[in-house]
Amino acid sequence: MTQTDLTCDLHIIGGGPAGYTAAIYAARAGLKTVVSTPAPLSGMMAMAPAVGNWPSQVEPLPGRDILERIREQVLKYGAEIVLESVAGVNFTTDRGLQVFGGAQMHVAQAVIVATGAMNPAEKVPGEEELLGGGVAYCVACDGPLFAGEDVIVVGADEHAYEEALALSEIANSVTVTTPATKVNADERVARELELPDNVRIETGLRIQEIVGEGGVVTGARYRDRDGNERTIEGAGVFMYLRGNAPATEFLLGAVDLDEHDYIITDELMQTSLPGVFAAGDVRSKVVRQQCVAAGEGAVAALSAERFLHGGEVRSDRGQARE
Ligand SMILES: Cc1cc2nc3c(=O)[nH]c(=O)nc-3n(C[C@H](O)[C@H](O)[C@H](O)COP(=O)(O)OP(=O)(O)OC[C@H]3O[C@@H](n4cnc5c(N)ncnc54)[C@H](O)[C@@H]3O)c2cc1C
Numbered sequence: 001m002t003q004t005d006l007t008c009d010l011h012i013i014g015g016g017p018a019g020y021t022a023a024i025y026a027a028r029a030g031l032k033t034v035v036s037t038p039a040p041l042s043g044m045m046a047m048a049p050a051v052g053n054w055p056s057q058v059e060p061l062p063g064r065d066i067l068e069r070i071r072e073q074v075l076k077y078g079a080e081i082v083l084e085s086v087a088g089v090n091f092t093t094d095r096g097l098q099v100f101g102g103a104q105m106h107v108a109q110a111v112i113v114a115t116g117a118m119n120p121a122e123k124v125p126g127e128e129e130l131l132g133g134g135v136a137y138c139v140a141c142d143g144p145l146f147a148g149e150d151v152i153v154v155g156a157d158e159h160a161y162e163e164a165l166a167l168s169e170i171a172n173s174v175t176v177t178t179p180a181t182k183v184n185a186d187e188r189v190a191r192e193l194e195l196p197d198n199v200r201i202e203t204g205l206r207i208q209e210i211v212g213e214g215g216v217v218t219g220a221r222y223r224d225r226d227g228n229e230r231t232i233e234g235a236g237v238f239m240y241l242r243g244n245a246p247a248t249e250f251l252l253g254a255v256d257l258d259e260h261d262y263i264i265t266d267e268l269m270q271t272s273l274p275g276v277f278a279a280g281d282v283r284s285k286v287v288r289q290q291c292v293a294a295g296e297g298a299v300a301a302l303s304a305e306r307f308l309h310g311g312e313v314r315s316d317r318g319q320a321r322e
Pocket of ligand 1: 013014015016017018019036037038039041042043044045046047048049050051052053054084085086087114115116117118137138140141142247250279280281282288289290291293
């Protein structure tokens with residue numbers, strides 16, 4: 001492997017809305033900025049079939065199309081995008097922060113980690129084929145598409161329960177399914193969930209396939225504990241079977257993580273290590289949405305800029321940038 005020293009002011013790892021927005025702010029501020037990302041359009045936003053809550057987006061658009069415009073803006077302002085997956089970092093040397101890409105080592109004065117929380121788990125048959133035809137992962141994103149419909153929520157942890165509760169106000173009926181013999185949410189959520197009459201819980205059912213016709217979801221096929229198969233009908237299947245996993249393994253413990261391996265930051269996106277910032281879904285937080293990720297990318301870049309100019313990274317009140 002050839003090791004080239006590529007030095008820059010700010011190295012951003014991840015090309016989603018968080019990383020690309022950080023790159024726009026940093027490049028506009030005159031920082032030599034490099035973004036490492038495995039493909040021009042990747043991550044969760046690139047997978048979102050119809051985004052209707054991105055500000056200015058009156059009609060829903062595929063996330064890819066919005067991300068492509070953000071990417072063009074990154075290039076317009078002069079940030080460099082390197083297509084590579086970051087495999088490791090070394091933040092302990094006194095020669096700058098080292099980021100190991102595919103075939104090269106970058107050295108930066110500041111780093112923003114914006115690698116998101118893509119679910120690496122195996123998909124259920126039909127899940128990928130019917131994405132955009134009724135398979136969904138987030139009620140705030142796609143719930144309104146299922147107004148008055150019968151929908152299925154797959155998974156019964158606390159997050160799935162909160163989502164089912166939110167869906168019960170939009171959909172005609174919600175069937176929550178879990179392979180476990182009992183639900184796995186905390187008592188408060190479970191109590192609240194008892195309230196709506198249009199929510200039904202089915203335990204002991206393991207999903208086998210999401211089924212559909214002509215690219216549109218018609219239901220999900222299950223196997224029960226005795227091996228019997230049955231199909232539950234529904235126009236939408238919301239998948240919460242597995243928790244999303246943050247992409248932080250390549251950091252090798254360089255910054256503090258929470259108990260689920262998300263990066264802990266303060267409100268200025270500073271991690272436990274000076275000069276290293278994090279933004280977007282990879283952060284330990286509650287709300288994971290595109291415009292939130294973009295906003296955090298902006299904050300991280302402004303904090304990095306201040307750090308690089310030797311200033312204290314602190315809250316910026318009422319100052320506008322051209
Ligand atoms: C199907 C679907 C639909 C959704 N719909 C909506 C919606 O309608 N509205 C909404 O607000 N939110 C929606 N979301 C959630 C939203 O897409 C995410 O909250 C948002 O994309 C998070 O942005 P991010 O930049 O933090 O992470 P991501 O968009 O996931 O980007 C992470 C980036 O990091 C890169 N990366 C990962 N590991 C490495 C590595 N080792 N080296 C280099 N790069 C790496 C990835 O390739 C990617 O470019 C949806 C999510 C899904 C899955």
